[in-house]
Amino acid sequence: MKRNDSSKASLRERAIHELKEFVVIAAYLFVCFAxxxxxxxxxxxxxxxxxxxxxxxxAKALICAKxxxxxHIFHLGERRFNSLPLIWPTxxxxxxxxxxxxxxxxxxxxxxxxxxxxxxxxxxxxxxxGTLDQLIAxxxxxxxxxxxxxxxxxxxxxxxxxxxxxxxxxxxxxxxTHKRGLRRFVP
Numbered sequence: 391m392k393r394n395d396s397s398k399a400s401l402r403e404r405a406i407h408e409l410k411e412f413v414v415i416a417a418y419l420f421v422c423f424a425x426x427x428x429x430x431x432x433x434x435x436x437x438x439x440x441x442x443x444x445x446x447x448x449a450k451a452l453i454c455a456k457x458x459x460x461x462h463i464f465h466l467g468e469r470r471f472n473s474l475p476l477i478w479p480t481x482x483x484x485x486x487x488x489x490x491x492x493x494x495x496x497x498x499x500x501x502x503x504x505x506x507x508x509x510x511x512x513x514x515x516x517x518x519x520g521t522l523d524q525l526i527a528x529x530x531x532x533x534x535x536x537x538x539x540x541x542x543x544x545x546x547x548x549x550x551x552x553x554x555x556x557x558x559x560x561x562x563x564x565x566x567t568h569k570r571g572l573r574r575f576v577p
Contacts, residue, residue, distance in 0.1 A: 408459065415458050415539075420451035422535045457494045461487050480544060484536040491532060 424447040434441040461467075467486030471479040496517050503513025519528055 411462070412455055412459050416451050416455035418539055419454050419458075419535070420447055423447040423451050423454075426531060453498065454491055454495070457491055458487060460494075461490050466490060476541070476544065480537060480541045483540050484533055487536050487540065488529060488533050492529065 424444060427443045427447045431441045431443065467479075467483030471482050496514065499513045499517045500510055503510065503516075517525065519525060
C-alpha cells in the first residue's frame, strides 16, 4: 500500500512540475508572439490596415507550448554535441525544436483546414503566412525565440545540478589554453 501512495505522490509531483513548466513555456512564447504581433499590427496600421491578432498570440503560445513540452518529453536534440561549447548543442536543439514546431504546426493547419472543409493544398498554402518569404521570416523569428529559451533552460538545469557555482557563470569555451575548456566569469 505504501508503494502505491508514493507512486501517486510522485505522479502528482510530476504532473505539477509538468504544469509549471508548461505555464512558463506558454508565458514566454506569449510574450514573444505578442511582441511580434504588435510589431506586425503597427506596420499594417501605418498602411491603413486594421490588424489585432492578440487572441491569436495566446492560442499559438498555448499550442506551441504543448509542442515544446512534447519535445522535452522525448529529449529532442539533447544527445548530440554535448562535448562541444554550450552554443553548439543549443543551436542544434533549437533547430530540432524549430523543425518539430514547423511539422506540428503544418499538421495543425491541415487538421483545422479539414474541420473547415478546406482542401489540404489550401491549408498548406496558408501555412506560415501564405508566402515563402513569410514562412522563412516566421521560421527565423521562431529560431531566435527558441535559442535564448533553450539556452537559459540548459543553464538553469546546470545550476540545479551543481555544475555552475552560486554566484558565477561558467562559460564553456573549448581551447587549448584553458584547462578542461572552462573559463569562470564572476559578475
